[in-house]
Amino acid sequence: MAKADTPTKKTTAKRARTEKGHYIKDDPSTPNVNEAYETEYVWFESRESEPSMFPVAGISPIRNFSNNRLEYKVEASDVSRFEMNHFVKNSRVVRKG
Numbered sequence: 001m002a003k004a005d006t007p008t009k010k011t012t013a014k015r016a017r018t019e020k021g022h023y024i025k026d027d028p029s030t031p032n033v034n035e036a037y038e039t040e041y042v043w044f045e046s047r048e049s050e051p052s053m054f055p056v057a058g059i060s061p062i063r064n065f066s067n068n069r070l071e072y073k074v075e076a077s078d079v080s081r082f083e084m085n086h087f088v089k090n091s092r093v094v095r096k097g
Contacts, residue, residue: 040076043096
């Protein structure tokens with residue numbers, strides 16, 4: 001039985017620019033980082049205020065002192081792995097916004 005092809009959403013990466021608006025080229029001396037494109041992030045936060053900080057899926061949190069919640073800055077390419085963590089699945093940590 002043939003599996004039906006499901007359409008996939010293509011995301012285009014945004015090119016990095018200087019303050020004058022010129023494109024930034026990739027630096028060959030840093031093979032693990034592509035400076036030519038901006039990294040997109042998705043923010044998550046703890047649903048309640050937390051007494052202590054804890055990492056989720058290896059990502060350390062940032063404390064928001066105005067509401068005492070933890071915030072997680074996750075690269076857009078890593079969101080699906082992050083959402084597989086039990087803190088996210090149990091809604092202790094939710095997508096911000």
